[in-house]
Amino acid sequence: MIYRLLALNIDGTLLQTNGKINKSTKEAIEYVQQKGIYVTLVTSRSFPSAKKVARALKLKTMLVSHQGAYIASTQQKPIYVKRITEEVTYDAVRFLEGFPCQIRLVSEQFSLANKQKINNDLLVKTVFTTGDPVFYSQQFVASISESLTEKPVSPPKIEVYFEEEEDLNDAKQALERMFSEIDIIKLNSLRLDIVPEGISKLSGLLYLGERLGISLKEMVAIGDSLDDISMIEAVGLGVAMGNAGFEVKRAADWITRSECENGVSYMVKEHFRKQQPIDFLKKMKIIKK
Structure with missing residues (x-):
């Protein structure tokens, strides 16, 4: 299967227990972006908080924040917002x-x-x-x-x-x-x-995928929390962190290492190293433009 989008939870996934992002994780995100993979954050955090993490990873993509209720690349121009009355x-x-x-x-x-x-x-x-x-x-x-x-x-x-x-x-x-x-x-x-009503990390990821023309089966999602389960189950490759609970691991297709063992970096190297760059696959007409 060819994957075109990588969705990452933040807490317990990208961030170590000390609140920092390991250098190898940053390098892995840069590596996968160079292959033309769309990398996004799907988080319960507020948009400004998610954007702070995105800057550290040099991501300029649209982010799914507030559990899927607020999707944007910049706060001034959200592409989707839903509020509680x-x-x-x-x-x-x-x-x-x-x-x-x-x-x-x-x-x-x-x-x-x-x-x-x-x-x-x-x-x-x-x-x-x-x-x-x-x-x-x-x-x-x-x-x-x-x-x-x-x-x-x-x-x-x-x-x-x-x-x-x-x-x-x-x-x-x-x-x-x-x-x-x-x-x-x-x-x-x-x-x-x-x-x-109707908002979740999965609903946000679905909306973003429709906007980008990327189906769920072409996505990889990595998470560790109960609120990650729906998107882990729905995407083409759902990955649970080693530090995730039993229910999350049971829902996943693959289990990587923990956040303190650079689980995101390990997963990216294992699953994306053999995939050709997206531009090359389009040129060869293996995937549609």
Whole structure:
């Protein structure tokens, strides 16, 4: 099979546990781009945060961010945006404020979060290592619902960080009963992402593929998280990181090394070294232009 697009998750995939990208990973991305492969990031992160990683990899392609709700190469000219309505945002926030959790409304320009005291060490690490650029405005308020009363917001995504998995499960079930306008995505035992109905990493990848004229079977996707499963299952070659959980690995066609063992670099070298450059394949009429 000839692959024309490589989709990469960021956290737990491209980034090592220290938050950095290994030199070999950067070289692998450069190598695969030289072969004419379209490389994109498909992430739960905000667009500015994804763009920061893209710059480090010298990517100028369209990025699938906010779980698929915001697709762009530059913030000024997104090709696709879908938002949670102001009314649903307010009602969901009011409900979630009844739980001990941090709520973060994430737009492409700023984030708005409550000043919830966090006792879980893992949660603290997750919330405060989001990778947002310095210029990205992060506002913290005592009550998000009160702030929304004064200034309504319609974000592409809401992040919710719980201290207890039981609370997460209760909130997820209740939100799914209460709202048909949103989808609830479980990333791990302590975090939910709330997005507009029909939005996912897979939906974003599908939209991008249609825009580029690249089918799912011509794509490779690499990820490690529960929210990566749908795209890993749908593409031509779905790859799970060595550090991924059992469910992600079970969904994958191939399992590479962990993020600290340069899993992305290893996978790229194994699967793309024998593939001829895309331009050559078009010239030989092996693939359509």
